[in-house]
Amino acid sequence: MSTSTPSHNSFNTAKTLKLGKKQQYHYHSLAELGESGYDMERLPFSIKILLENLLRREDGATVTKEDIEAVIHWQAEAEPDKEIFFMPARVLLQDFTGVPAVADLAAMRAAVQQLGGKAAQINPFTPADLVIDHSVQVDHYGSAGAFGLNAKLEFQRNRERYEFLKWGQQAFDNFHVVPPDSGIVHQVNLEHLAPLAMTAEIDGEQWVYPDTVIGTDSHTTMINGLGVLGWGVGGIEAEAALLGQPSSMLIPQVVGFKLSGDLPAGVTATDLVLAVTERLRQVGVVGKFVEFFGPGLSQLGLADRATIANMAPEYGATCGIFPVDEKTMEYMRLTGRDERAALAEAYFHAQGLWFDPSQPEPHYSQVVEFDLGTVEPSLAGPSRPQDRVNLSDVRNSFRQALAQQLEREGKEVDATQRERWLGEGGNVTLAPELEHIDGNIKDNNVFKLCAPVRQPDGTTYNLCHGSVVIAAITSCTNTSNPAVLMAAGLLARNAVKRGLQTKPWVKTSLAPGSKVVTDYLIRAGLMPYLEGLRFHLAGYGCTTCIGNSGPLPDHISAAVRDTDLAVAAVLSGNRNFEGRINPQVKANYLASPPLVVAYALAGNLNMDLTKDPLGIDPNGEPVYLQDIWPDKSEVDEVIRQHVSSEEFKRVYSNIFNGDESWRGLAAPEGELFQWHNDSTYIKEPPFFHDMSPEPPGLADIQGARVLVKLGDSVTTDHISPAGAIAEESAAGQYLIQQGVKPQDFNSYGARRGNHEVMVRGTFANIRLRNQLAPGTEGGMTRLLPDGAQMTIYDAAQQYQQQGTPLIVLGGTEYGTGSSRDWAAKGTLLLGVKAVIAQSYERIHRSNLVGMGVLPLQFQNGDNADKLGLSGEERFDIVGLENLEPAQTLTVKATADDGKVTEFQVRNRIDTAKELEYVRHGGILPYVLRQAITS
Structure with missing residues (x-):
């Protein structure tokens, strides 16, 4: 890409490599700053990357000398208060978020033309890659034909979307699409797309600078492992970056995570990351950078x-970054990027960005010390990835969660039976499905543990609370790691040789992040053993982790539904929120790939895999996990023999061609996309309809009603589900009205190019509990003041007809995930003007700002319950015409009896740039108006 460089060079850092x-x-030399007397050694690696970004882009307006000085003099302990503008080198998209992004760009082209501009003004300025990876579902599994059948269904369901993305590829410059069935976006980015050292022609000369990236998936941070600074943003912010708008951010605090020691035998990288996640959640790193360092890094x-x-x-954390060192270069060469590695190594050495353990440690806002030797085999669940559970405690974790769920649902639980279930007296030595006495279960009690099931082939068994009905090796988290994939294959080999089989009620799947994975599993001779346990290839993409697990078999589904069983999923992913993996699965545990295989063999969470046998071999002997767990030396040897750069080069040589x-x-x-009114997948977004050339500004919110009142840890999955669309839901009914059959609904994620579906799906997660509609789950609320119960979408429509503004009340960690x-976007289209919560997840707060919705935060330890707010009050929020970033506002809540409750909130529009976005009605109208005026 050829471009021009900002003319300022206040610190005289331009050098030649x-x-x-x-x-x-x-390049702009950080070492030159050191020669000028500035203390570069005290700055963390990630802060140096930000500093280089500003040095290269200094123009006296967007980036000033004062901005650069603020980063040079970064204060480790200081609270973030200085705004800077970060411009990523690349933008990374996946198709769930990429389709609406491309749709918005297409709609902006039409809007620009209508306002007198040229359509081609709306064109990506920043290079972007979109990887189609989120649309494949596990409809077929456990057979050699599963991959082909799932891929065929994927194209049938998503043809409109794929044609639209292919249009975008030819219509926009700097925009490339990796076709479906190629791999997961983060693994493709890690193994191929990331150059580590970015190059560009600027004013006819070649420049080099650090690769940086923002992506429309939270787990864009995976590239931090390669030393690339990047993080996930909402589609709105990513679209702005595509159009040349920098990301507004406060100079962050950086938490140093000091690693020491060695991982014990039998412990995997998955166990490590679950322990790290638990530890950092305890520390509290929301909105901060985390940087890994210390002697343990070499391990x-x-x-x-x-x-x-x-x-x-x-x-x-915003990111969790590792510095560049020899391990980085080894990986670049392994993955076939030798030339890139040579340039990167020279550049990072010249910049003083190369990790040298003999050099003084940087200054950090806080240092967390972590001994790798303390890590134990673990899972995380049943509904949050930070809830780590030692392998030996999984049984009790599930039972406690089940008891709490039953009590939450108001079901009577006899104390004696509860003790039998939760205490030692309820322990079993084999999965309860296998404990038959004349067809009955020995430990049957008030919990109604099991239900009889007959498979189509005549096989009978009992499905129970805790039965593992999904075991999935999936997600970018682990499938990029040959150590855990080879370990899973070796464990499968050992299990097959001992005569073990996965339980018949388990839906098994293997969905790797790239074709390299299946290549090396085949080369190592391990794929036949995985297939022998029904872990056949199901697809290359983000399947179970995103909710694309596909339906449970009919006989399993019926048993779960008819007896309200709490069945389980075990997956090697990174997300296990309520209602995400499968609508019928209530307990979801994250685990390493070999443990996924182990639980498919065991078939139930009601086992202690450190003590109880996985099953019985043909000789009647019990087989324990330790009997079949592969030795680390064997894993390392198999990797050495069968993972090679030739595979990476071959797989990625034609990655953009597709099948x-x-x-x-x-x-x-x-240039312009021709929208089709009858399409149920791709519709012109409404965000630019009747847009004025001038921004509307802000006005006070008066007489607002609460649409939804929510508790703590409400995720973006609760707010905007990505999984299956229920037939009885508002979105399902809309599709039926459009002539779409329920079997063709596809998922919410696949329908993100249709705002009519998505707005009806907002706050429609089947596990959402709206406190305004007690006793219900799903997208229900009450229309105030009469209190009539109806769907959230229907209520929002009636409020909009009345001209009533809406707000949402939330708890802590609002919008996590x-x-x-x-x-x-759905929150805006429902008519919500403001959200008042105790705290926000970083990306969702930014997304609300990007759509012009006010994020407000309770102050002084307040929340809705402490203030006695029922949610039935009318709310006034005044002073918005003269709003300032981080300003404290007073909210008045007036009850029907006239009682007024006043309380303070902090405006979480954190920067002047964000305030400008909100005044324009969102970041996209802002960018559009900028394009017209320029």
Whole structure:
């Protein structure tokens, strides 16, 4: 890409890097700042990357000399209060978030033309890659034909979306699409797309600078494992970056995570990341950078680092970055990027960005020390990734959660039976499905543990509370890591040789992050053993972790539904929120790939895999987990023999070409997309309809009603679900009215290009508990003041007809989870003007701002319950015409009897730039008006 460089160079840092005899690159030297007397050694790696970003972009307006000085003099302990503008080198998209982003860009082109501009003014300025990876579902599994059948269904369901993305590929510059069935966005980014050292032609000269990236998926942070600074943002912010708008941010605090020691035998990278997640959640790192350092760094290969970096959203950090060192270069060469590695190594050495353990440690806002030797085999669940559970405690974890759930549902639980279930007296030595006496269960009690099931082939068994009905090796978290994939294959081999089989009620699947994974599993001779346990390839993409687990078999589904069983899923993913994995599965545990295989063999969470046998071999002997767990030395040897750079080079040599189905797509052409009114997948977004050339500004909110009153830890999955669309839901009824059959609904994620579906799906998660509609789950509320119960969408429509503004009341960690732009877009389209919560997840707060919705935060330890707010009051929020960033506002809540409750909230529009976005009605109208005026 050729561009022009800002003319300012206040610190005289422009230098030249020579590589070999002919190659020469210009760059802005951090080492030159050190020579000028500035203390560069005290700055963390990540802060240095931010500093270089500003040095290169200094123009006296967006980036000033004062901005650069503020980063040079970064104060570790200072609370963030200085705004800077970060411009990523790249933007990364996946198709769930990418389709609405491309739709918004297409709609902006039409709007610009209508307002007198040229459509081509709306064009990506920043290079962008979109990987189609979130649409494949596990409809078929456990057979050699599963992958082909799932891929065929994927194209049938998503043809409109894929044609639209193919149109975007030809219509927009700097925009590339990785076709479906190629891999998971983060793994493709890690293994191929990321250059580590970015190059560009600027004013006819070659420049080099650090690769940086923002992505429309929370787990964009996976690339931090490679030393690339990047994080997840909402689709709205990503679209702005595509159009050349920098990201407004406060100079962050940086938590140093000091690693020491060695991982014990039998412990995996998954166990490590669950322990790190738990520890950092306890520390509290929301809104902060986390940077890993210390002597233990040398014990972690790049794939292990990427596993830890991937889960930064789960521990709450903006990013979890590792510095560049020899391990980084080894991985670059392994993955076929030798030339990139040579440039990167020279550049990072020249910049003083190379990790040298002999150098003084940087200053950090806080240092957390962590001994790798303390890590134990673990899972996380049953509904949050930060809730780590030792392998030996999984049984009790599930039973406690089940008891709490039953009590929450108001079901009577006899105290004696509860003790039998939760205490030692209820323990079992084999899964309860196997404990038959004349067809009955020995330990049957008030919990109604089990229900008889007959499979189509005549096999009978009892399905029980805790039965593992889904076991999935999936998600970018682990499938980028050969150590845990090979361990899963070796454990499968050992299990098959002992005569074990997975239980018949378990839906098994293997969905790797790239085709390299299946290549090395086949080369190592391990794929037949995984297939022998029904872990056949189901697809290359984000399946179970995103909610694309597909339906349970009919006989399983019926048993779960008819007897209200609390069945379980075990997956090697990073997300396990309520209602996400499968609507019928109530307990979801994250685990390493080998433990996923182990639980498929065991078949139930009501086992202690450190003590109880996984099953009985043909000789009648019990087989324990330790009997089949592979030795680390064998895992390392198999990796050494069968994971090679040739595989990476071959797989990625034609990554943008796609298969025959993709190449055969007949995509439309032209600058403007021709919208089809009858489409149920792609509709013109309404955000620019009747947009005025001038911004509307802000006005006071008066007489607002509460649409939804929520508790703590409400996720973006609760606000905007990504999984199955229920037939009886508002979105399901809309699709039926459009002539779509329920079997063709697809998922909410796949329908994100249709705002009519998405607004009806907002606050429609089946596990959402709206306190305004007690005793209900799902998208229900009461229309005030009469209190009639109806869907949230229907109530919002009636409020809008009345001209009544709406607000949402929330608790702590509001909007945690995925960087889901529709959680903010849907909130806006429902008519919500403001959200008042105790605290916000970083990305969702930014997304609300990006859509022009006010994020307000309770002060002084207040929350809705402490203030006695029922949610039935009318709310006034005044002073918005002269709003300032982080301003304290007074809210008045007036009850029907006239009682007024006043309380303070902090405006969480944190920066002047964000305030400008809100005054324009959101970041997209702001960018559109900027395009017209420029």
